[in-house]
Amino acid sequence: MKGMSGQPIPAEILKLRRSIDNIDAALVHMLAERFRMTQRVGEIKAEDGLPPADPARDQQQIARLVAIATEAGLDPAFAEAFRAFVVAEVIRHHELIAADYAVGVRAEKPPPLDTFA
DSSP, X not given: OBOTTSOBOOHHHHHHHHHHHHHHHHHXXXXXXXXXXXXXXXXXXXXXXXXXXXXXXXXXXXXXXXXXXXXXXXXXXXXXXXXXXXXXXXHHHHHHHHHHXXXXXXXXXXXXXXXXX
């Protein structure tokens, strides 16, 4: 296989790319599973009249994930920013679910992930 420059791509790069592609696929599947779980959390919160966000839980999770990232050799600031992106989307879903419940409509599935929200 050749790259854009016409030079052959080293076999090691091709092997690494296959692993990277597998990891990307796993991340997408894990995020989908995570959003299925948070969808249900949003429904329970709406049923019980709880707010979409939980600042105390958020602070606990930030501290926990910063520690995990540090131990894993991942930039903790990146881990925190990634988590903030995901949690912002979860809260958006929870707000939509709560709004549906407020008018008597039960949400059947989460809205699509909006990466530009």
